[in-house]
Amino acid sequence: MKHMWVAVLFLTRSVIALTVTTKVINEASYMTTPYLTEPDTTTGVLHAPPKLFTNVSGSVDDSGTCQCSVYLPDTTFPVQKAEKLEIIATTLSEKFELELSKVREYSKMIELYEKQILNLTIKVEHMEQSSVSYTELDFQLLKVEISDLKRLVTQLKSSLGGSNVIVEQIYLEPVSTAASGIILAFHQHKLKESLTLNITNLTILVNELESLDKNNVLAIRRQIVSLQNRLKECEESRNKTTVPPYFPPGSCIHRGLLNVSQPYVVKLNWRGFSYKYGSWGRDYSPSNPEEEVYWVAPLNTNGRYLEYYRIYSSFDNLLLFRPLYESRVTYGEGSGAALYNNFLYYHAYGSRQMVKHNIKTNTAALRKDLPDAVTGNRFSYAGVLWQDIDFAVDESGLWVIYSTEHNMGNIVISKLNETTLDVLNTWQTRQYKPSVSNAFMLCGVLYATRPMNTRKEEIFYMYDTSTGQEGRVSVIMDKKLDTIQSIDYSPSDQKLYVYNDGYLLRYDVNFQS
């Protein structure tokens, strides 16, 4: 193989030589023919070593300079190779330029990468320094928290079992950004199942997230904290609503008033804002406690005369100002009226008479003096004019709250026979009537209030007619305006009806068990 390569090489060379020779000869014959006669005279060098110089034609120009074409054989100076080399060199330098520009480009990119690495380093350092760390521990923590939640739910479930407590709606926030805006809202009766389901879902979600997106760990943790808080609230509200148990209307098996709710503002009285004095409430008919009858009796604007009253046959009608009757009496005095068994009882103007008024016929069924009662705005309530005689209704029937000179203006309580308006029994308290803002009866116990400020009233005094014991209590009642003109308890729904500077407020009552 090697020999053959050599042979080919030689062959190639001789072919080149041959071609060049031919070319030179042709050239010479064309150019030099006229001058060939004097080659030797000009330069003897041309003759001398024939090995170096082959046959050369020359010529002498006008100024005597000898010109000749020389054939230089391949072995002496490889023109073709030089040419080739030159071409290669050019190509190479072009390539070099190209590579060099690439290198410049690369170095630019390297600079950019360096910057990016620097940025990343800073970020990583920041992450390391800050308390936020995304580690497996987070997921472990999450799982522990979720199992805690599950335990809580199980407890809640068992403690809720069988009870008919009404827990308010509980709203759970969206579980995570990944679970995008799933809002959990459910009623108490669905609470047990829903909560369990959702916490089951949380577990699934966390497992998914663990393999997906670690950055949501914090979001999830926040959700879990919120869930925990809400569970706690739910548990607490359950405990709270369990404490005052249910006592059917009319019953007095509880141990008295525990608490009242926030006031529910029913509406402004039907005569308007300037009718700041008056009373309102719900009838109690022991034979028909379910029957809904309401009265609203705003006094005339002088705060003294009871003239017009309205009777509503349902709460809706009251809200819609659709009275069953709107009637007139001439006149009652003060805001002490009360409705019992479809009769309106009120204090007759300018007297110490009690009036039993038939609301269906709008006629006075009976009038009778209240013995020893002091009237004429002498022992009215604090901040309320002309309420010397205040009727009250509780589970046991009709009462009247007033004062006597004999009892030095302190509250006197009398139980009335509603048929005859006779006083059945009387209790003398040691609470000065003009120092309390109002009073009502509940299961034979008188409760009296006093203002704490313009927005709060306190039920602070009680007198138990069954034992003759008086005592201090402190139940705060929020109010909407400064003065409470009347408070009437209705055994039908166990609510307090309050006339507050023209507004009709209603409160739920909780009892001690």
Ligand SMILES: *[C@@H]1O[C@H](CO)[C@@H](O)[C@H](O)[C@H]1NC(C)=O
């Ligand atoms: C040179 O060329 C001339 C004319 O072509 C010829 O006569 C002569 O013999 C040649 N000499 C040699 C050495 O070839």
Ligand SMILES: *[C@@H]1O[C@H](CO)[C@@H](O)[C@H](O)[C@H]1NC(C)=O
């Ligand atoms: C490095 O961070 C800065 C600030 O966040 C930003 O403006 C810059 O574009 C970042 N550089 C690179 C190369 O990412």
Ligand SMILES: *[C@@H]1O[C@H](CO)[C@@H](O)[C@H](O)[C@H]1NC(C)=O
């Ligand atoms: C939670 O439970 C409720 C009721 O089963 C369901 O509608 C809601 O989609 C659940 N939440 C999640 C995150 O699955």
Ligand SMILES: *[C@@H]1O[C@H](CO)[C@@H](O)[C@H](O)[C@H]1NC(C)=O
């Ligand atoms: C939540 O759980 C319920 C019942 O197990 C299932 O139907 C629902 O697809 C779950 N939701 C999510 C977001 O995993």
Ligand SMILES: *[C@@H]1O[C@H](CO)[C@@H](O)[C@H](O)[C@H]1NC(C)=O
């Ligand atoms: C709720 O009551 C139960 C016992 O009935 C008690 O173990 C639990 O600590 C109470 N929870 C709160 C938040 O008061």
Ligand SMILES: *[C@@H]1O[C@H](CO)[C@@H](O)[C@H](O)[C@H]1NC(C)=O
């Ligand atoms: C009484 O009611 C108030 C306000 O509604 C509430 O904050 C408080 O916990 C209640 N107290 C009791 C003993 O129920």
Ligand SMILES: *[C@@H]1O[C@H](CO)[C@@H](O)[C@H](O)[C@H]1NC(C)=O
């Ligand atoms: C009320 O008076 C009527 C008529 O005199 C009488 O029949 C009734 O028994 C009395 N009621 C009470 C509780 O004393």
